[in-house]
Amino acid sequence: MANTTKKKQGKKADRSVFFAARASTPKAAGLTDGDQDGDGGNDTVPLQYSPGPQNLPVTQDFLQNCLEDMSTKILTSLQSTLKELRRDVQELEDRMTHVEQKMEDQTAAHNDVADQVQHMQQQLEYTQRKVMDLEDRSRRQNLRLRGIPEEVKQPDLHAFLIGYFKELAPDLPAEVLLLDRYHRVQKPTFLPQDTPRDVLTHLHYFLVKEALLQATRGGRDLPQKYKHIKLFTDLSAATLQKRKEFKDVTEALRQNNVQYRWGYPIRLLIRRNGTVTTANTPEEGRRLLRTWNIPVNPVGKNMAAPAMLSPEWKRTKK
Incomplete structure (x- = not known):
């Protein structure tokens, strides 16, 4: 009986030692500075230890405060980032507006130049025809x-x-x-x-x-x-050169046994089905052939005026 009592007391002692409260300081735990370093030397740095509150409850209010604090920090960071983004976007918008305005001005200027070039080409062609006619009249x-x-x-x-x-x-x-x-x-x-x-x-x-x-x-x-x-x-050399531009038309007429003759200053008089049709330009002759279902293969290059441009966007009011 006595032995049984001693065994129970030994077990209680072991449990009390195991579940004993930890010392609040290293010294209370029986640790020295050397023991903390692990090398047992004398050149050790003293540990800074501040005991925290014991048994601090993690309540809903505490978590709520942490979340609010974190949300405030994130929101502040996002607001700062968004402010910088707005500034960059505004700068890009201003630059794009400037570029669009410049493009619109350049398009208008290009169209004016294209219109003037077309008008000058017509005037030049008219003048050339007059000069060729004068030279041919002398011949x-x-x-x-x-x-x-x-x-x-x-x-x-x-x-x-x-x-x-x-x-x-x-x-x-x-x-x-x-x-x-x-x-x-x-x-x-x-x-x-x-x-x-x-x-x-x-x-x-x-x-x-x-x-x-x-x-x-x-x-x-x-x-x-x-x-x-x-x-x-x-004929003058200029007239002969102009007549060469009708080469594809005259070849198609000859292949289809359609009669034609040259008129002045530079025109083609085509006789078909008892009717005489005049072609003043090679393009007019090609259109006539297409109307009559006569195949024609255009040759040479047509010197056309620059094409008109139009903006690829529409300006909207803010």
Whole structure:
């Protein structure tokens, strides 16, 4: 019985030691500075220890205060960040407004320039046509003959030309076949070396020139020495260049057996189904061909005025 009592007392003592309250200071716990360092040396730093409240209850008010304090700090930080963002956004908005205004001004200026360029192109084309017409009028009684051999020298040209014209248009009276001037002209560089130079002659009467040109379309059988001669209207270089712009139109007309002839200053007179239609520009000729369901392949580049621009946004009022 006594032994049993001693065992119970020993167990109680062990429990009391295990559940004993911890000392509030290191010294009370039996620890020295050296023990705290763990190296047992003398060069130790004294520990700063402040005892906290014992058994502090974690209440709802305490948590609420912590949450409110944290919310206040977060809100303050967010407000500061948002203020900086608003300032940056306002700066960007001001810059974008300035850029949009500049773009709008540049668009208006570009459209003014494009309008002026288009007007100047029309004026330039009109002036060029007038100059070409004046130059062609000074050549309107000229004829260009190609294929006359170089053996026919200058003193013999008059007799050769009169003989050719009489064979070409025998109905013309001899008294109207008057040649004011006749001479050879410089040969283009792209022609072969053995190609004879063209002969340019100025007839006294315009109607005689037209009659000779009309006679070349009759298919008259000429003597051998005249068969290889070709007759052309004498035109300025600018007029010939303008006529080249109609090349795709004239080729399409020839392929479809549609008759045409050239008018002045630069226009195409097309005869189809008994009706004569005028094309003043290559684009007008292409539109006519498309209307008649005639295929055409445009060639060359069309020099158009700059296109008008329009802003890609609309300014809104705030």
